[in-house]
Amino acid sequence: MPELPEVETIRRGLAPLVEGEQITQLIVREKRFRIPIDKSIQNACFKPIQKVDRRGKYLLLKTSDDAGLMVHLGMSGRFYLLDPAIPPKKHDHVDLQLSNGKILRFHDPRRFGLMLWIEKQLDQHALLNHLGPEPFSEPFSVDYFARCLKTSKRPIKLAIMDAELVVGVGNIYANEALFQAGIRPERPAHSLTLKEIQRLHQAILDVLAQAIEQGGTTLKDFANAEGKPGYFQQKLFVYGRENLDCLKCSKLLKSLRMQNRATVYCVGCQG
DNA sequence: AACGGCACCTGGTCGC
DNA sequence: TGCGACCAGGTGCCGT
Numbered sequence: 001m002p003e004l005p006e007v008e009t010i011r012r013g014l015a016p017l018v019e020g021e022q023i024t025q026l027i028v029r030e031k032r033f034r035i036p037i038d039k040s041i042q043n044a045c046f047k048p049i050q051k052v053d054r055r056g057k058y059l060l061l062k063t064s065d066d067a068g069l070m071v072h073l074g075m076s077g078r079f080y081l082l083d084p085a086i087p088p089k090k091h092d093h094v095d096l097q098l099s100n101g102k103i104l105r106f107h108d109p110r111r112f113g114l115m116l117w118i119e120k121q122l123d124q125h126a127l128l129n130h131l132g133p134e135p136f137s138e139p140f141s142v143d144y145f146a147r148c149l150k151t152s153k154r155p156i157k158l159a160i161m162d163a164e165l166v167v168g169v170g171n172i173y174a175n176e177a178l179f180q181a182g183i184r185p186e187r188p189a190h191s192l193t194l195k196e197i198q199r200l201h202q203a204i205l206d207v208l209a210q211a212i213e214q215g216g217t218t219l220k221d222f223a224n225a226e227g228k229p230g231y232f233q234q235k236l237f238v239y240g241r242e243n244l245d246c247l248k249c250s251k252l253l254k255s256l257r258m259q260n261r262a263t264v265y266c267v268g269c270q271g
Numbered sequence: 272a273a274c275g276g277c278a279c280c281t282g283g284t285c286g287c
Numbered sequence: 288t289g290c291g292a293c294c295a296g297g298t299g300c301c302g303t
Contacts, residue, residue, distance in 0.1 A: 076282090109281050109282065111281080158275090259276080
């Protein structure tokens with residue numbers, strides 16, 4: 001389901017509702033995730049959640065600077081904040097009972113997600129440590145971006161989707177950013193000119209910022225903690241529009257598959 | 272060492 | 288209505 005804008009939307013929705021609360025009971029109905037849930041998750045109980053943080057597409061419910069729940073929504077993960085006594089439905093795998101009486105319910109049909117209790121050095125966890133810079137952080141500079149691309153032969157679309165280069169750019173926003181920058185997705189990364197690199201850098205920031213502003217992209221069932229959908233899908237220029245007319249130049253949008261992911265571009269706009 | 276391929280899952284949709 | 292094929296917003300690991 002989520003790329004960075006969706007996770008950030010969830011984080012912003014969740015923060016005011018769960019910060020300061022503690023988990024009074026943690027019910028695990030299904031523990032088979034990308035990494036299985038083990039008993040240590042019960043250690044998350046009875047400690048106030050100080051902060052809801054995000055690193056890449058990981059959500060961090062921190063009970064201290066060092067410890068907390070690390071959550072990933074995978075492709076299909078979702079949170080619901082519910083009044084108690086609403087019975088769980090299919091794929092409602094974990095309930096966090098909060099001290100304010102609400103239930104934070106984790107739903108994930110495909111179970112590509114994860115929920116782990118990390119006791120120490122949460123920020124340095126192996127799953128976070130190898131991640132590249134946050135797109136809106138100072139280390140993700142044009143200079144850094146240019147250096148990364150200079151030596152890489154792989155297609156530019158795959159480069160910008162690589163979380164070791166920059167976090168948060170998934171399939172939707174990779175397609176959109178390349179369209180906005182006017183660059184074909186198959187171009188070898190090192191073939192981009194400095195001008196193109198600057199345009200793409202800006203396009204990544206613009207696309208992500210706009211998507212966050214719109215509350216993310218709702219394709220099937222994405223919704224924030226309050227159950228509201230996102231609206232960025234109304235601003236998609238290429239993703240999901242293969243064989244339709246380009247909204248800018250009216251040429252037919254072409255599609256191909258890269259790493260088995262749908263890739264859509266405009267032969268007119270993306271020189 | 273960088274990079275492509277694949278596996279991990281369930282559910283929805285489409286064509287027959 | 289049923290069935291199989293294929294598709295879906297992610298990512299870590301494996302082999303080359």
